[in-house]
Amino acid sequence: MHKVLRVENLSKASILHEVSFEVAAGEMLAVMGPSGSGKSTLLYHAAGMACPSGGRVWLGSTEITGLSEDEKAKLRLHRMGFVFQQMNMIANLNILDNILLPAVQANKGRHRKSRAELTDKAKRLMEQLSVSGLEARSISQVSGGQLQRACICRSMINAPEILFADEPTGALNRGAAEEVLEALGRLNREGTAILMVTHDSRVARGCDRILYLLDGRLCGELRLGKPAAGTEKWREEQVNKWLSRLGW
Numbered sequence: 001m002h003k004v005l006r007v008e009n010l011s012k013a014s015i016l017h018e019v020s021f022e023v024a025a026g027e028m029l030a031v032m033g034p035s036g037s038g039k040s041t042l043l044y045h046a047a048g049m050a051c052p053s054g055g056r057v058w059l060g061s062t063e064i065t066g067l068s069e070d071e072k073a074k075l076r077l078h079r080m081g082f083v084f085q086q087m088n089m090i091a092n093l094n095i096l097d098n099i100l101l102p103a104v105q106a107n108k109g110r111h112r113k114s115r116a117e118l119t120d121k122a123k124r125l126m127e128q129l130s131v132s133g134l135e136a137r138s139i140s141q142v143s144g145g146q147l148q149r150a151c152i153c154r155s156m157i158n159a160p161e162i163l164f165a166d167e168p169t170g171a172l173n174r175g176a177a178e179e180v181l182e183a184l185g186r187l188n189r190e191g192t193a194i195l196m197v198t199h200d201s202r203v204a205r206g207c208d209r210i211l212y213l214l215d216g217r218l219c220g221e222l223r224l225g226k227p228a229a230g231t232e233k234w235r236e237e238q239v240n241k242w243l244s245r246l247g248w
């Protein structure tokens with residue numbers, strides 16, 4: 001199976017200790033663990049947003065560790081998507097322009113697309129994530145769940161190979177969290193690999209595989225496989241049993 005992301009012995013001073021794992025094409029992988037165990041740090045280092053003190057990371061066949069800051073920024077813009085708990089939308093741009101921003105930034109060089117082409121693409125994503133009609137709203141005129149789904153549109157606009165999500169439902173109420181989760185699940189079924197940090201077993205139960213991070217070390221893995229209809233409850237029980245065995 002083709003590997004989208006490969007992390008080998010990733011270390012960060014006293015926070016991460018020789019963490020190794022892979023994300024396969026089409027996989028949705030969750031990282032769980034107590035607060036302060038290094039989950040966010042792991043995600044940011046795996047995405048080349050910070051420099052590790054040891055280890056190597058590959059996106060497909062490109063080694064990220066060793067690239068310059070400029071090269072990493074370009075890689076992130078073109079080949080990775082990001083969804084955070086704090087949504088990082090720009091306040092004086094409307095929803096559509098926020099979604100378009102990475103597309104505009106990436107749209108350089110000889111084969112530039114027209115604004116209409118980019119807008120079409122954004123609108124298709126908005127439809128897919130059920131936020132059509134909100135194009136002209138400001139970010140304060142939509143609900144938390146709508147805003148997070150708009151953030152997912154923004155993160156998908158350059159068709160990334162992998163989506164990194166840090167507690168994507170952490171700031172949402174239960175209904176909104178389920179909408180966001182459903183949206184992520186759909187993108188994953190359509191082929192986008194996802195690496196997600198979560199502390200919520202309802203979120204993790206939808207993933208193919210879960211890793212457990214404790215004090216910067218990987219110390220558990222649960223393989224659930226792709227979800228089948230009607231197995232949600234059983235999957236959540238598996239996750240909770242596994243977590244309690246790990247002392248969660």
Ligand SMILES: Nc1ncnc2c1ncn2[C@@H]1O[C@H](COP(=O)(O)OP(=O)(O)O)[C@@H](O)[C@H]1O
Nearest residue numbers: 015033034035036037038039040041042197213
């Ligand atoms: N910028 C930073 N400088 C120094 N220590 C940090 C920094 N960011 C996080 N840490 C520390 O690294 C550890 C892991 O943090 P973090 O990755 O945010 O954990 P988690 O996401 O699992 O809650 C914590 O002990 C935290 O205090």
Ligand SMILES: [Mg+2]
Nearest residue numbers: 039040041166
């Ligand atoms: Mg965190």
